[in-house]
Amino acid sequence: MPSLLLVVFVLQVVIHLVNTVGAPVINEFLWMLWNKLPYSSTSSDVRLQTKRRRELVGLKQELSATSAQDQFAKWARLDRQYSRMQAEYDTKANDLKDNRASFDRIASFLRWGGTNGLRFFLQFWFAKRPMFWIPRGWAPWYVEWILAFARAPRGSVSIQMWFVACATVVQLVGQAVAAGVVLVGERQQGMGQRREKVAMGAGQGGRDRGKGDEKKEL
Amino acid sequence: MSAAIDADAEDLEPTLESIINQKTLRWIFVGGKGGVGKTTTSCSLAIQLARVRKSVLLISTDPAHNLSDAFAQKFGKEARLIDGFTNLSAMEIDPNGSIQDLLKEGGEGAEELMAQTGGMGSMMQDLAFSIPGVDEAMSFAEVLKQVKSLSYETIIFDTAPTGHTLRFLQFPTVMEKALAKISQLSTQFGPMLNSVIGARGGLPGGQNLDEIIAKMESLRETIAEVNTQFKNADMTTFVCVCIPEFLSLYETERMIQELSSYQIDTHAIVVNQLLFPKKSNDCEQCNARRKMQKKYLEQIEELYDEFNVVKMPLLVEEVRGKEKLESFSEMLVKPYEPPE
Numbered sequence: 001m002p003s004l005l006l007v008v009f010v011l012q013v014v015i016h017l018v019n020t021v022g023a024p025v026i027n028e029f030l031w032m033l034w035n036k037l038p039y040s041s042t043s044s045d046v047r048l049q050t051k052r053r054r055e056l057v058g059l060k061q062e063l064s065a066t067s068a069q070d071q072f073a074k075w076a077r078l079d080r081q082y083s084r085m086q087a088e089y090d091t092k093a094n095d096l097k098d099n100r101a102s103f104d105r106i107a108s109f110l111r112w113g114g115t116n117g118l119r120f121f122l123q124f125w126f127a128k129r130p131m132f133w134i135p136r137g138w139a140p141w142y143v144e145w146i147l148a149f150a151r152a153p154r155g156s157v158s159i160q161m162w163f164v165a166c167a168t169v170v171q172l173v174g175q176a177v178a179a180g181v182v183l184v185g186e187r188q189q190g191m192g193q194r195r196e197k198v199a200m201g202a203g204q205g206g207r208d209r210g211k212g213d214e215k216k217e218l
Numbered sequence: 219m220s221a222a223i224d225a226d227a228e229d230l231e232p233t234l235e236s237i238i239n240q241k242t243l244r245w246i247f248v249g250g251k252g253g254v255g256k257t258t259t260s261c262s263l264a265i266q267l268a269r270v271r272k273s274v275l276l277i278s279t280d281p282a283h284n285l286s287d288a289f290a291q292k293f294g295k296e297a298r299l300i301d302g303f304t305n306l307s308a309m310e311i312d313p314n315g316s317i318q319d320l321l322k323e324g325g326e327g328a329e330e331l332m333a334q335t336g337g338m339g340s341m342m343q344d345l346a347f348s349i350p351g352v353d354e355a356m357s358f359a360e361v362l363k364q365v366k367s368l369s370y371e372t373i374i375f376d377t378a379p380t381g382h383t384l385r386f387l388q389f390p391t392v393m394e395k396a397l398a399k400i401s402q403l404s405t406q407f408g409p410m411l412n413s414v415i416g417a418r419g420g421l422p423g424g425q426n427l428d429e430i431i432a433k434m435e436s437l438r439e440t441i442a443e444v445n446t447q448f449k450n451a452d453m454t455t456f457v458c459v460c461i462p463e464f465l466s467l468y469e470t471e472r473m474i475q476e477l478s479s480y481q482i483d484t485h486a487i488v489v490n491q492l493l494f495p496k497k498s499n500d501c502e503q504c505n506a507r508r509k510m511q512k513k514y515l516e517q518i519e520e521l522y523d524e525f526n527v528v529k530m531p532l533l534v535e536e537v538r539g540k541e542k543l544e545s546f547s548e549m550l551v552k553p554y555e556p557p558e
Contacts, residue, residue, distance in 0.1 A: 069464050072514065073521035076471045083475070 005131060008122065008159065012166040015115045016174055026111065027104050034103065042099050049096060052089050059085065123159055130156030230526050234457070234486055234550045237526075238266050242452045245373055247482075250459035251469045252379040255490040255530070257284040258537045259459045260376035262547030267372055268306040275370040276300075276308040277361070280378040283310040290539055297368060302540050307370070311361050362444050394445075397438040451483035459488045462514035471521075487525050489518060491532040494556035529554060 018026065035046045059082045068075040133156050134147065144154055152158030230236075237243065246267075248260035257278070264276040275297055278285045285308050286293050289300055297307040365373055448454045456477055460470040470487065477484050492511055495504040519527055530546075531554050537546045 068468070070513075072464070072467055072471075072517035076521050079471070080475065 004122075004126060004129070004159070005162065008131075008162050009166045009170075011115070011119060011122070012163065012170050015119065016167075016170045018111065018115055020174065023108065023111065027107050030107050031100060031103060042096065042103075045092065045096055045099075049089070049092055052085065052092070056082070056085055056089060119163065123163065126159045127151045128153075129159065131159055131162045132157055230524070232526065232528055232553050234263060234266070234488070234526060234528055237263070237455060237457070237486060238270060238551065240452075240455075243372060243455060245375070245448065245454040247375045247377055247454070247456045248459060249377040249456060249473065250379075251461075251466045254459050254461045254466055255488075256280075256459050257288050257376050258543070258546065259457065259488050259490065259530075259550075260374050261285070261288050261543050262550055263457065264306055264308075264374050265303075265544055265547045266550055267374070268303060271305070271371045273305045273370045273372075274307070275365065275368070275373045276306065276376065277365070277373060278308070278310045278376040280376060281312060282378075285310055285376065288538055288543065300540075363440055366440075366444075394438060394441060397435075397441075401435070449481045454483060455486070456482055456484040457486045457488060458484060459490055460518075461491045462489055462511040462518070464514070467514055467518065474522075485525050486528065487518065487522055488528045488530060488550075489515060490530045492529050494531055494554075496557055531556065 034040050035043045037043060059078060063075070063078045063082055066075045066078060128151050130148075130152050134144070136155060139147070147157050147161050148154050149158055149160055152160075237246065246263065248256050248263065250256050257280070260276060260278075264274050268274045276285065278293075283293070289308065291301055293308045293310045295309060295311060297309045300306050300308055458470050458473060460466040474484055492515070493504055493508045495501060495508055499505070515529070528550060530549055533546070535542070537543060
């Protein structure tokens with residue numbers, strides 16, 4: 001059993017990540033993964049649907065390339081085929097949408113259970129457990145009271161407070177990392193542009209030199 | 219010119235003989251875009267059928283009634299023998315006849331029903347009008363009931379231009395849905411309504427809600443029966459009438475697709491108003507038009523290879539009156555021989 005302190009911290013990091021990335025993105029990603037699995041119930045449907053869509057687009061192009069006035073028979077046949085396929089595609093799309101909805105529901109439920117649900121459970125289960133003790137007389141009594149909020153013994157830090165502390169730190173670090181990423185990204189972009197210019201110059205020079213060599217050989 | 223057409227001879231004969239000889243046929247619909255000659259075709263078909271059947275009824279559901287015009291005789295909502303025939307009758311019904319109209323003149327079932335619901339009438343009307351197409355469907359259902367009680371061997375419908383027709387053919391479905399909804403409502407609110415009505419001293423005529431519902435159920439059964447008949451290719455067929463022009467062809471194709479989605483059989487197309495100019499003529503307009511018609515005719519024959527494609531010429535005179543219709547109708551069974 002890893003230390004509870006660490007578990008709480010990691011959980012808070014996960015919650016933060018989920019919140020920053022966003023639930024729809026995660027669901028989308030999971031759905032994609034699910035359909036990539038060879039034995040999942042929907043993967044073949046999704047593949048078929050993609051194929052159908054491609055065929056539909058092809059048919060539509062062919063249909064618009066065929067003149068209804070000059071080649072009515074061909075046009076009508078294509079149109080029949082197109083409407084038949086369109087109907088098929090629509091029913092399948094609806095089925096898939098239903099599947100997707102239930103998948104989303106399950107995924108959301110599991111995600112909630114793994115993050116906030118787990119947090120509530122831990123907060124409830126270890127409410128009376130002191131996370132760690134602070135030296136006696138280190139803080140005034142009201143601070144001790146707040147740190148032990150709500151049910152941990154006086155003089156210790158409660159799991160509630162540890163969660164709050166972790167959340168604050170994770171958020172601060174998260175912001176710092178985000179800002180850092182933006183900064184580095186901008187700098188790299190700037191440098192990239194400069195390097196490109198240099199490379200272009202070098203390339204032209206090289207080519208010129210190459211031509212010169214060829215001429216000499218001739 | 220004629221050689222080109224005759225060369226296109228296919229497996230299926232270019233006549234409507236298969237329909238005329240199919241003795242099991244009970245309902246024949248004739249439909250197409252406006253102005254292509256539906257009425258002329260349906261009258262001609264009726265005349266041909268009357269020669270081999272015991273009794274034939276021709277019904278026009280087109281709001282712009284043309285039967286009276288074609289036969290130069292007034293027809294109404296009651297079936298009437300056409301002058302000069304002993305087994306061919308005609309009637310004209312208005313598909314847009316609203317429910318009130320139906321209440322006044324329609325069959326006894328609905329009339330009684332509405333008269334006796336009294337205060338419920340307006341509610342029923344609201345209910346009925348809230349479902350699109352149901353008023354038409356009701357009037358049509360009444361006509362069908364009437365027609366069923368009269369013993370005609372074959373009934374030909376001269377339908378309204380495409381949109382109306384398809385709505386008509388859809389009606390059993392619409393009606394079934396509507397009535398299912400009404401029965402559901404009545405099972406849910408029936409007890410409540412009954413107590414309200416009971417407090418008022420009951421419905422006029424001493425009826426109660428259950429009886430009305432029972433009547434509606436019987437109407438629904440009639441409809442379901444007609445529905446199965448319409449979907450039976452042995453009993454019902456649809457004759458598409460078109461002219462060799464793009465829009466008419468387009469509408470025909472759409473109609474055939476929709477008919478197949480309603481599972482209604484169709485295997486005959488009448489191509490009307492064909493020009494057959496003499497070879498030695500120098501009417502530029504006629505020849506150009508003939509060329510265009512030939513193009514579409516070829517497309518029709520290519521696309522509808524499982525259909526009887528009947529080619530009818532454009533005459534120099536209007537096809538009106540019994541004699542002209544009779545001579546025109548000959549061309550439905552004997553392919554027209556264009557002059558050289």
